[in-house]
Amino acid sequence: MPAFSRLAQADGSCMMVMVNDAEFVKQAEGWGARFLPRQRLGRYTSLGVGGEADFFLLRRTDALEPLVEGLRQRGIPWTLLGGGTNVLVPDEPLRKVVLQLVPGPHELVFDGHTVRIAAAAVLGRSVMECAKRNLGGMEGLVGVPGSVGGALRMNAGAYGTEIGPLVRSVSVFRGAAGVREDLPAELAGFAYRQSSFAPDDVMLSVTLELPEKPYAGILEEVKALNRRRLGSQPLKEKSAGCIFKNPPGLSTGKMIDQLGMKGLRQGGAVISERHANFIVNRYQAAAADIFRLMEIIQERVLKAYGVELEEEVIVWRN
Ligand SMILES: Cc1cc2nc3c(=O)[nH]c(=O)nc-3n(C[C@H](O)[C@H](O)[C@H](O)COP(=O)(O)OP(=O)(O)OC[C@H]3O[C@@H](n4cnc5c(N)ncnc54)[C@H](O)[C@@H]3O)c2cc1C
Secondary structure (H helix, E strand, O other): OOOEEEEEEOOEEEEEEEOOHHHHHHHHHOOOOEEEEEEEHHHOOOOOOOEEEEEEEEEEHHHHHHHHHHHHHHHOOEEOOOOOOOEEEEEEOOOEEEEEEEOOOOEEEEEEEEEEEEEEOOOHHHHHHHOOOOOOOOOOOOOOEEEEHHHHHOOOOOOOOOOOHHEEEEOOOOOOOOEEEEEHHHHOOEEEOOOOOOOOOEEEEEEOOEEEEOHHHHHHHHHHHHHHHHHOOOOOEOOOOOOOOOOOOOOOOOOOOOOOOOOOOOOOOOEEOOOOOOOEEEEOOHHHHHHHEEEEEHHHHHHOOOOOOHHHHHHOOO
């Protein structure tokens, strides 16, 4: 039996990679991976869009090595999903299998001013767990949704704080070589909303070094930042946060706003009236609606300001 099949389109091109090797699936389940065939990825992304893909949930990170090796041997491409809060997934079925790490019971291990946090852990919750130990420095990140792994990949940041400068080292599984490494922060290439990890590098955990700060002070700051976020972002709607990066010295939201584009609608997708750099899925949008709205924004900003906007959201292209 073949390891996987490619669902064909009418024109003969490939649409979806499907794992159809029952023996392999059984083996994977033995390693601690749960196989979920043909999942609609819109269920797993904060934008609520995305076509179908076969899915493996990994309850244990030691399932990664044999699973990735098994996929490699079978020529099955794969990609990793964190909390799904910064990805834009196309409507068409995916030509890759999706892997997702599931948070376990012991996500944070403290040692003085350092803490090792599992990549699958929820970032906001981790900030508050550290706060309870009087460890601060991450207050700005509390409202950034998603996982610690996603935050590392993106060097997530808000209100003057980025995760990169707090990192001492990252434990990473190099998918291409099939090995684990402990990487010092200097080699992670953290910069504005980016890191230097390869697409098939999987972050397993991070060690952060945090300054001591009283819990009460952290809590006060967190509450103030949450209020600020609530007042300026459409948190009740489906989005992926800021769609485009800010060019150096400029605010993308301000440029879009000055062009009078807030409220502009394409299909089910709308440029948020609350924050112009957010596209929200208000009326059961398709990914295609969001792509089109992004193109319109890019065209108008280029014409008006001569600025080429770079995507902040990670676009999964088939
Ligand atoms: C309402 C809202 C507000 C937001 N505000 C902010 C903000 O203030 N600042 C900010 O920076 N971002 C913001 N974001 C964007 C997003 O929350 C962050 O980028 C977040 O860090 C992404 O984490 P995630 O786990 O959801 O990653 P995902 O969206 O799942 O993935 C993003 C990328 O990271 C990769 N990835 C995920 N986990 C791992 C891992 N373990 N190892 C290797 N690669 C991995 C994925 O393959 C993908 O390429 C916001 C989003 C929303 C919806």
